[in-house]
Amino acid sequence: MLTANHLSHTYGSGAGAHAALADIDFTVEQGELVSIVGPSGCGKTTLLRTLSGLMRPTGGSVTFHGDEIVEVPTGLAMVFQDYSRSLYPWLTVEDNVRFPLRRLHLPKEELRSRIDEALAAVGLTGHAAKYPGQLSGGMQQRVAIARALAYRPEILLMDEPFASIDAQTREDLEDLVLEVKQRFSMTIIFVTHDIDESVYLADRVVVLSKPPTRVVTILDVPLPGERDQISTKELPEFIRLRGEVARLIRHPRDAQEPVAAAAG
C-alpha cells in the first residue's frame, strides 16, 4: 500500500549537510499497524514527513498504491505529537473535527454522522461544543484522533502522538488506537520512542539505526490480536520482543538478518 524505496534525506548542503535518512526501504500493507522506533534524533519525524508527502525526500521515493507521492494524498491523515498546535483553539471540538472534511464536499447528513461517530468513538460526545483550551491534554489528543477518524483516511500516520501525555491516559489512548484500527480496518504508521508502546500496538516494528539512518530490521509481532495493557505485557513473547527491540536500538549489529525490504 505505502512503500519507501531507497528513501534518503539530507538537510542542508556542503560542509553543513546532515544526512538524516540514508537508505530506507519498507512496505506497509493494508490493515497493518507498523510502528517505527529508533534512537533519539534518528530521523523518525523526517521519515514520517517524507512518507506523508509533507516534505520531498532528497533521494529515493515513496509510493502509495504504486503512485509516487509528490504531495499529501487525499487518503492520508496525520496526528502529531503537539496537539496544542494541531487543533484550532478558536474552533469548538466539533468544528475542529469538521474542518478537514471541507475537502471532501460531503452531503450534510453524512458530514453530521461522521462527526458524531468520530466523537463517540473517542468518548467525547458530550464535549462537542467545548473549546480545546477547556479540555485536558489527553482529551485534546482525542479530538485530533476524532478529526482523523472522521476524515476516514486509508492510512493514518501518527508522530509520537502520546509523548507528552501522562502514563495512565497514554495507555487508554493506545487502546483507543487498537480499537479504531480494528473497527475501521485502518492502516496505521505509528512513530514512537517508547519501546513498550512500539511492541504493544504493532503488527510489525521497524527498528531504525542512528544517523545516517537505515532500517536495522523489521520484527514481526506475533502477539494475540486482542491486547490488554496488563496481560499482554506479561506474555513471554512481549517481554522477549521488548528486549530485542531495546537491544537492536543499542546494538544494531546484532540484527539477525539483513534488512527486510518488503512486508513480512
Ligand SMILES: Nc1ncnc2c1ncn2[C@@H]1O[C@H](COP(=O)(O)OP(=O)(O)OP(=O)(O)O)[C@@H](O)[C@H]1O
Ligand atoms: N529542518 C532541519 N534542518 C536541519 N536539520 C534538521 C532539520 N530537521 C531535523 N534536522 C536534523 O535531522 C535529524 C533527525 O531529526 P528528526 O526530528 O527527524 O529526528 P527524530 O528521530 O524524530 O528526533 P526525536 O527522537 O528527538 O523525536 C536531527 O539530527 C535533526 O537535528
